[in-house]
Amino acid sequence: MASVTQLGYLGLSVADLDAWRKFAAEVLGLEAIDGPGGALLLRMDEYHHRFVLKAGSDDDVAFVGWEVADQRALGELAARLKGAGVEVVEGSADEARLRGVAELIKFHDPSGVPTEAYYGPLMSFERPFKSPRAISGFETGTMGLGHIVVRVDDAAKSLHFYRDLLGMRISDFIEMRMRRGRPTDTLSLTFMHCNPRHHSIAFGAIPAQKRLMHFMLQVKSIDDVGSTYYLAQDLGIPISGSLGRHTNDHMMSFYMRSPSGFEIEYGYGARTVDDATWKVQRHEAPSIWGHRGLAEPPKSPA
Numbered sequence: 001m002a003s004v005t006q007l008g009y010l011g012l013s014v015a016d017l018d019a020w021r022k023f024a025a026e027v028l029g030l031e032a033i034d035g036p037g038g039a040l041l042l043r044m045d046e047y048h049h050r051f052v053l054k055a056g057s058d059d060d061v062a063f064v065g066w067e068v069a070d071q072r073a074l075g076e077l078a079a080r081l082k083g084a085g086v087e088v089v090e091g092s093a094d095e096a097r098l099r100g101v102a103e104l105i106k107f108h109d110p111s112g113v114p115t116e117a118y119y120g121p122l123m124s125f126e127r128p129f130k131s132p133r134a135i136s137g138f139e140t141g142t143m144g145l146g147h148i149v150v151r152v153d154d155a156a157k158s159l160h161f162y163r164d165l166l167g168m169r170i171s172d173f174i175e176m177r178m179r180r181g182r183p184t185d186t187l188s189l190t191f192m193h194c195n196p197r198h199h200s201i202a203f204g205a206i207p208a209q210k211r212l213m214h215f216m217l218q219v220k221s222i223d224d225v226g227s228t229y230y231l232a233q234d235l236g237i238p239i240s241g242s243l244g245r246h247t248n249d250h251m252m253s254f255y256m257r258s259p260s261g262f263e264i265e266y267g268y269g270a271r272t273v274d275d276a277t278w279k280v281q282r283h284e285a286p287s288i289w290g291h292r293g294l295a296e297p298p299k300s301p302a
């Protein structure tokens, strides 16, 4: 079965493109490129770009791009989606150009999140990525740009969609205590992978307005996490989760507020998944230590 191979690009609809241009370059360390039609493109590795930001009032995800190997795999995926009753349309030449891909198809996940699959990303090996900040760069390659966490309406339907139609595998679940919930309120998050990155997407029926909760960028050095943590604080950027290490992917990270209100996880040192040996796990806490502000601390047993 042809499955998606990585989270390849992310489209965002943002109210303040100028704020994003500055934030992306000066804080995240991404390279800003002027794209067609006034779009802001962000580069992080050998791909020409992996983020497409367009002016809009949503301040939320505009589309999620999943990579497949080639035209044949894209055709197989389109047929499988259509066979399951999902409406699939072909992306236009202009849409392919904006994303820097050869061809794409467009559809929606069960919660209505605009979702795309593509092959043939535009690469820029001839001009190596150079971060505008003094950081060591991002862990991407075949693991994709990072991960996203999205709010879904029905986790069971989403699991079916991402596993049985897109071909992803379950990594684990976290039964997470809600930030402002009653002590008994828990939130179940499902984490899914399509390559060695522990998860490329996680989802749950999160009580929030936006679809996109956060996206994660993984850097190559712990020092890049530490320096960015303090840089963000020096610049007055709200820290929504302090430094910490996650229980499931073992990522050491922190969370900061983006100009669009959703959060960005900036991390280092996650463990990877080997499908030959990985067994689905469950967790009751999101973090081994830290990440203060992200969730209520677990209560000690009465």
Ligand SMILES: [Fe+2]
Pocket (backbone or CB within 6 Å): 147, 149, 214, 215, 216, 265
């Ligand atoms: Fe995350």
